[in-house]
Amino acid sequence: MHTDTERCVRAVRSRDARFDGWFYTAVLTTRIYCRPSCPVVPPKPENMVFHPSAAACQQAGFRACKRCRPDTSPGSPEWNARADTVARAMRLIRDGVVDREGVPGLAARLGYSARQIERQLLAELGAGPLALARAQRAQTARVLIETTALPFADVAFAAGFSSVRTFNDTVREVFALTPGELRTRAGRPGPGAPGPGAIELRLPYRSPLTPGNLFGHLAATGVPGVEEWRDGAYRRHLALPHGPGTVALTPREGHIGCRLRLTDPRDLTLAVSRCRWLLDLDADPLAVDEQLAADPVLAPLVAAAPGRRVPRTVDPAEFAVRAVLGQQVSTAAARTHAARLVAAHGTPVEDPDGGGLTHLFPTPGQLASLDPESLALPRTRRTTVTTLVAALADGAVRLGPDVHWDEARAALAALPGFGPWTVETIAMRALGDPDAFLAGDLGVRKAARHLGLPATPAALTARTAAWRPWRAYAVQHLWATDSHPVNHLPA
Incomplete structure (x- = not known):
């Protein structure tokens, strides 16, 4: 749908929540990406570009809007309504297969080479499996930051990051806030000992x-x-x-x-x-x-x-x-x-x-x-x-x-x-x-x-x-x- 510019512009202007998760609006002047229902004043059409995934927005150098939090949108309904390779790949990525088994594991489950999976995902979603998994890790990290008192090192590894440094860099890049600032904005207490x-x-x-x-x-x-x-x-x-x-x-x-x-x-x-x-x-x-x-x-x-x-x-x-x-x-x-x-x-x-x-x-x-x-x-x-x-x-x-x-x-x-x-x-x-x-x-x-x-x-x-x-x-x-x-x- 993101290729139908006129339809996307209408959805953004009417703040139509039905399209949340179907596509994302990236604003060229602010370098921010939003969900279609974002409550802020819609930008001019010539300043909008549309992407099929949050990962594609991040890969293009845009950061998530702090108002509408596009990373928390419902997922695209396409992945549950289709049985083709891309839809099955998205369901597996959503289940964390790339974090647990890597791109080779994802490709093996689907019966294709890693290069073929990369090519198909790039063509339809504007991002490969690693970028899509990274966007999901960022969202998981945000959830743990905002809803638990886990130390950030524990959050990093729980979300699937390979190091605390990568975790910190990704959070800052995607949300334009440090992990500490995210936790403070959410009103959570400081880190404590991890528990059940x-x-x-x-x-x-x-x-x-x-x-x-x-x-x-x-x-x-x-x-x-x-x-x-x-x-x-x-x-x-x-x-x-x-x-x-x-x-x-x-x-x-x-x-x-x-x-x-x-x-x-x-x-x-x-x-x-x-x-x-x-x-x-x-x-x-x-x-x-x-x-x-x-x-x-x-x-x-x-x-x-x-x-x-x-x-x-x-x-x-x-x-x-x-x-x-x-x-x-x-x-x-x-x-x-x-x-x-x-x-x-x-x-x-x-x-x-x-x-x-x-x-x-x-x-x-x-x-x-x-x-x-x-x-x-x-x-x-x-x-x-x-x-x-x-x-x-x-x-x-x-x-x-x-x-x-x-x-x-x-x-x-x-x-x-x-x-x-x-x-x-x-x-x-x-x-x-x-x-x-x-x-x-x-x-x-x-x-x-x-x-x-x-x-x-x-x-x-x-x-x-x-x-x-x-x-x-x-x-x-x-x-x-x-x-x-x-x-x-x-x-």
């Missing part, structure tokens, strides 16, 4: 957002011991590279409150990325709603609850196992099966806030030795579970952000016991395909009959072609025609 304190964040999103089905689904399907709804927040344990973490996510006006407790602050970037993915916070609700509302059948549903999101997962492998456990049973039964699996094979983890979280969900490796006779499931379902676990453990099935959605679908469909419902459920919530559609789902078919839509899977699939590529969001609206607890915030 909570990190409080605001996770921005593009309005509107209807939280009912989003948090209702997570709460109603939550696995006891791993997840819970408590004091108005969805809480769960997170399995992270440097140790377990705990997150509490609270729906608020204009943002999601996020309270993290981490074993190691180096996991902050990945934890935030997973939380944003879980809640689908980088979606473009206006684009989704506009297309779905063009159908007279969906228009009243969209008008009644604009901005519905697709509840996802923090761990694709975990969700795949849970999807199989939930085949042809009620929500309550699926939770019971998953809770038994967690109690028997999960890693015990203490809840730092004294809640009901007790375990991490078991990994495929931990479930590899699972005795199928211990599962209170039909024999065919036991085979499905053990086959899936083995395929996940040995890499025959991959469900990470680096995987093309169609390739993952094909790998899952080849497993015994995997029909269209299971494959599309995983595609929608674990892989994040915005066009995943559960034509054979009981709730979808019930809603279709109620709304006068075709009820058979084939006919319904054909009827919904006009909803593409947002059919996963249409599913949320169809489900919401029922009074099931997944569609409402818990009391």
